[in-house]
Amino acid sequence: MFVIKILSDFLKILRAGQDPRQVAGGFALGSIVGLSPTLTLQGLLVWLVILMLDVNLSAAILAFTFFSLVAYLFDPLFHSLGYFLLVDVEALRGTWTTLYNAPIAPLTRFNNTVVLGSLVSALILFYPVLRGIKKFYIAYRDHLHSKIEQWKIYKIVSKSVFVQWYVKIRDWGLVP
Secondary structure, rough: HHHHHHHHHHHHHOOOOOHHHHHHHHHHHHHHHHOOOOOHHHHHHHHHHHHOOOOOOOHHHHHHHHHHHHHHHHHHHHHHHHHHHHOOOHHHHHHHHHHOOOOOOHHHHOOHHHHHHHHHHHHHHHHHHHHHHHHHHHHHHHHHHHHHHOHHHHHHOOHHHHHHHHHHHHHHHOOO
């Protein structure tokens, strides 16, 4: 049921007709929070940015959910990158020492290799995710949506009793 809810939310986002920048911005910011561990200062700051900017909150939550599930697969890569930055790059050692002795910086948990590696990876992937989702959203609205509506499976599912029942309940406000 959880996967169906995520797919349903994704389709709602695609059909909402919002500005592509809002959807792509929400998705890209949500990917940062999803890739890096949640209970850190930078995670809280990104959520505050999401709430303050005019981005699609549903896209941010969807990206957070998706990237949180995928991030565990990349933890060994994140560890390697974080270890490289914390230990092998001699020029950054003074920076890490200063940050560790700062009063609030340890709340970021930057000294954990996975946290640092995942944050750096998320920041590197931010722009490609932003551009990719924006292009996908525009292509979906302009070309794919009308083609998908012509598929037989789409017509069968949309006319099914279960879907019509769900739409009535949703329109009454009983289902989010």
